[in-house]
Amino acid sequence: MSAIFVMIGASLLIAIGFLIAFIWSVKSGQYEDDYTPSVRMLFDNTTPQEKETAINQETFTKTKNKK
Amino acid sequence: MIVKDKPEQKTICFHCGEDAQDQSFKIEAKLFCCRGCQTVYEIINKNNLCSYYDNQNSPGINQKQPIRNGKFDFLDDEKISNQLIYFQDKSQKHVIFYLPQMHCSSCIWILEHLNNIDKGIIKSQVNFIKKEVSIIFDFHQTNLKKVAESLALIGYEPHISLNDADKSKIKKYDTTKIVKIGIAGFCFGNIMMLSFPDYFSIGKLEDPNLKFWFNYLNLLLSLPVFFYCAAEFFISGFKGLRQKFLNIDAPIALAILITFSRSVYEIISDTGSGYLDSMSGIVFFMLIGRYFQNKTYQNISFDRDFTSYFPLGVIIINSDGSEKQVSVSELKVGDRIKIHNDEIIPADSILFLGKATIDYSFVTGESIPVEKSIGEIVYAGGKQTSGAIELEVIKKVSQSYLTQLWNNEVFKDTKDEQKVSFIHKISKYFTYVLFSIAIIAATYWLIFDNTKVWGAVTAILIVACPCALLLSSTFTNGNMIRILNKYKLYVKNASVIEKISDVDTIVFDKTGTITEQVKSQIIFNGMDLSSEHSQLIRSLANQSNHPLSKSIISFLPFSKNLNIKNFKEFKGFGTSGLVNNHFLKMGSSEFVLGQNTIQLNSGSKVYISIDDEFTGYFNIKNNYRKDLEKIVTALGKNFDLKILSGDNDSEKNNLENIFGNKTEMLFNQKPEDKLIFIQQLQDKGKKVLMIGDGLNDAGALKQSNVGIAISDNTNNFSPACDAILSGNNFYLLKELINYCRKGKTIIYSSFIISVLYNFVGLFFAVQGDLKPVIAAILMPISSISIVLLTTSLSSYYERRLTKT
Numbered sequence A: 001m002s003a004i005f006v007m008i009g010a011s012l013l014i015a016i017g018f019l020i021a022f023i024w025s026v027k028s029g030q031y032e033d034d035y036t037p038s039v040r041m042l043f044d045n046t047t048p049q050e051k052e053t054a055i056n057q058e059t060f061t062k063t064k065n066k067k
Numbered sequence B: 001m002i003v004k005d006k007p008e009q010k011t012i013c014f015h016c017g018e019d020a021q022d023q024s025f026k027i028e029a030k031l032f033c034c035r036g037c038q039t040v041y042e043i044i045n046k047n048n049l050c051s052y053y054d055n056q057n058s059p060g061i062n063q064k065q066p067i068r069n070g071k072f073d074f075l076d077d078e079k080i081s082n083q084l085i086y087f088q089d090k091s092q093k094h095v096i097f098y099l100p101q102m103h104c105s106s107c108i109w110i111l112e113h114l115n116n117i118d119k120g121i122i123k124s125q126v127n128f129i130k131k132e133v134s135i136i137f138d139f140h141q142t143n144l145k146k147v148a149e150s151l152a153l154i155g156y157e158p159h160i161s162l163n164d165a166d167k168s169k170i171k172k173y174d175t176t177k178i179v180k181i182g183i184a185g186f187c188f189g190n191i192m193m194l195s196f197p198d199y200f201s202i203g204k205l206e207d208p209n210l211k212f213w214f215n216y217l218n219l220l221l222s223l224p225v226f227f228y229c230a231a232e233f234f235i236s237g238f239k240g241l242r243q244k245f246l247n248i249d250a251p252i253a254l255a256i257l258i259t260f261s262r263s264v265y266e267i268i269s270d271t272g273s274g275y276l277d278s279m280s281g282i283v284f285f286m287l288i289g290r291y292f293q294n295k296t297y298q299n300i301s302f303d304r305d306f307t308s309y310f311p312l313g314v315i316i317i318n319s320d321g322s323e324k325q326v327s328v329s330e331l332k333v334g335d336r337i338k339i340h341n342d343e344i345i346p347a348d349s350i351l352f353l354g355k356a357t358i359d360y361s362f363v364t365g366e367s368i369p370v371e372k373s374i375g376e377i378v379y380a381g382g383k384q385t386s387g388a389i390e391l392e393v394i395k396k397v398s399q400s401y402l403t404q405l406w407n408n409e410v411f412k413d414t415k416d417e418q419k420v421s422f423i424h425k426i427s428k429y430f431t432y433v434l435f436s437i438a439i440i441a442a443t444y445w446l447i448f449d450n451t452k453v454w455g456a457v458t459a460i461l462i463v464a465c466p467c468a469l470l471l472s473s474t475f476t477n478g479n480m481i482r483i484l485n486k487y488k489l490y491v492k493n494a495s496v497i498e499k500i501s502d503v504d505t506i507v508f509d510k511t512g513t514i515t516e517q518v519k520s521q522i523i524f525n526g527m528d529l530s531s532e533h534s535q536l537i538r539s540l541a542n543q544s545n546h547p548l549s550k551s552i553i554s555f556l557p558f559s560k561n562l563n564i565k566n567f568k569e570f571k572g573f574g575t576s577g578l579v580n581n582h583f584l585k586m587g588s589s590e591f592v593l594g595q596n597t598i599q600l601n602s603g604s605k606v607y608i609s610i611d612d613e614f615t616g617y618f619n620i621k622n623n624y625r626k627d628l629e630k631i632v633t634a635l636g637k638n639f640d641l642k643i644l645s646g647d648n649d650s651e652k653n654n655l656e657n658i659f660g661n662k663t664e665m666l667f668n669q670k671p672e673d674k675l676i677f678i679q680q681l682q683d684k685g686k687k688v689l690m691i692g693d694g695l696n697d698a699g700a701l702k703q704s705n706v707g708i709a710i711s712d713n714t715n716n717f718s719p720a721c722d723a724i725l726s727g728n729n730f731y732l733l734k735e736l737i738n739y740c741r742k743g744k745t746i747i748y749s750s751f752i753i754s755v756l757y758n759f760v761g762l763f764f765a766v767q768g769d770l771k772p773v774i775a776a777i778l779m780p781i782s783s784i785s786i787v788l789l790t791t792s793l794s795s796y797y798e799r800r801l802t803k804t
Helices: A002-027 A036-040 A049-055 A057-066 B035-046 B078-084 B105-111 B144-153 B176-201 B208-229 B231-242 B249-268 B276-294 B401-407 B422-448 B453-463 B467-486 B494-502 B510-514 B531-543 B547-555 B628-638 B649-659 B671-683 B695-703 B727-765 B772-803
Strands: B025-027 B030-032 B085-088 B092-098 B121-127 B132-138 B313-317 B323-327 B336-339 B349-353 B356-359 B370-372 B389-393 B489-491 B505-509 B522-526 B564-570 B574-579 B582-587 B604-610 B613-620 B640-644 B664-666 B688-692 B706-711 B723-726
Touching (some): A002 B176, A002 B208, A036 B105, B025 B035, B030 B035, B105 B121, B176 B276, B176 B772, B208 B276, B249 B276, B249 B422, B276 B772, B422 B453, B422 B467, B422 B727, B453 B727, B453 B772, B467 B489, B489 B494, B489 B727, B494 B706, B494 B727, B505 B510, B510 B640, B531 B564, B531 B574, B531 B582, B531 B604, B628 B649, B628 B727, B671 B688, B671 B695, B688 B695, B695 B706
Parallel strands (some): B505 B640, B688 B706
Antiparallel strands (some): B025 B030, B092 B132, B356 B370, B489 B723
């Protein structure tokens, strides 16, 4: 029967961990704006190449060579 | 008849998507409608941001109206700019700008790549719902003015008003509600789990040790629910009692208190395991209900006051002629200020220099700008429309004409929402009935078995908690708010729905409400108007006071007035005269052409003939809202309709055609007049719904039982109102009011269900024999079924709404 005490304790601890994670996420403002992030993640991070080549000539050629 | 219809071509501006017919602005194969759009494209292209155009077709903001150079000069002033900065360290400053132009995903993209345009900007992050961008910039490399100018350069001119300077108004996103729900849910779930063994063996756990531990663990878990999550019910209930008013929170608080104390007693005395699961469940469900109902719309500010109209900075001219930027709130009587074209006058003042043509449409609703000459008083809130002027301030900002309206008592007292709602009336009776049942049960058990008194009374109060009643109203309202939101009627809070359903009189404002905000549309049909002809027509129209002539004058390009001989005005027909030796006639077709033509589409036509040769006609569209006539006839059956207008009565005939001659119409109404008119109606016992728009209705909107502001752009200034309705959905007005009326039906029917549940619970409770398992089953079932019922009913009525 003592196993159940350990299990209950463990389950409570895990649940409390999730509760703390939830409170942290709320407090850090993750629910403040529920629209913009959904759009933001769809943007490509790469900017058009013309200027990129001029500035980052090195990195650009490197990645090219890899291909 | 010579009617020229321009063929539709798909030549639209690459930047903003507007018509780019003349093809004069062109880069490579890309067409632009104006120089401004082209410039913005060049900047975007130069800075390598052309992905802007990939996400969305023609996402830009039209640049036809250029922004004045030096418009943001006031941000150079340390005092002013510091009012906007909300965080600052050794190298960075943080600022939030409100950009009403934001409208699509491309906007987000470009605003989050501001760094490409101004290297000093470290990070920019968009909150699309609030239409805000928060910018972190290195103030060694750039400054606030430059940041604002970069934004303006790509078409996102930040809106900076006096309101922004008041930091106390920055509303922090309120997280406590969600945290409370989270904690209550967590505790509820765990208590439920720990109580399970107890449910099945009904009171007799085999291992007494296990029972002991589970009970105390439950007690521990219920502490945050009782002391933290449920605190708002206690506070609100107590506040109500202190005002000698039994609000709906009082019986709930009592139920929670009794459940908790009885459970604590049972656990400590080792006589049972209490009802902690029921208690935390109740709190959890009710918090969710509240959250649903109070979910406000961040993107709409209901509480904008006059400060959001006024600019933040203004140019003061010193006695030596030098110019200086100061914050508007620092303006003193006697200061000389300079106002540029399209700027709003911040304080009542006397015109000192320049030609003032002031558009008071915000304040009075009068759409035609007023000309003022030197020495005359100009009032705050007017917008200068003809070049720069110099003014001498005669009243401080806080005392001016416009702000006085806000000082009216109506704006000060916040209506006590709670006392109005019918739910609170029901809950009052509910509480009385509940107490009488408890007393009867107590006396019964006193006589027959006095060991059961305490058990029966607490059980009654536990099981008959009015939470089902509260849940039915909160979930119904929450769901209705969401549905109304879908139809672009944004209500301020849940009580507005109920107030709308009680309305019996509807008062319309004219300008901007039943007419569209776009000024009257004028189209000239006929031969091409040469500049000579337009000068002739303008000169003749200038002689006439008819509103149609005024519209024509505003339509035609400015030209010098020519001499007129033989000017004649025929009332109801038109005018004629000899202008520059040309004989002009303008007016109805009967007057000009000598024959009646059938009026096909709505709108007034003004026919023109020069030297007895028909030149064409002006079509001046009645810019009434779509389907106005239909709405009015539909509403007229059930409501008393009235019209208030700040304008003159030139439209009276047209309005009578639509509204019928029984409708009361008042013209030339000042903002105070409108307020008083509403008050008088209310004194007669009417429940008034005021529908208005601008600032000039603010008093009336606030005074009325429900004030709905019609807005073609929900991010526009919206004055003190209870709800905002998008202009495009104005035609749904009647359906939406009907839908609000259904709200009561839904709440009543779910209330009946909850009473049935209560009967079952009370049946056990009065016997003094309420087992925790019964409470634990009854409570969630009743809550969940009520939530389901209200949501499905409100969605059902919504479907009926769209059918009609």
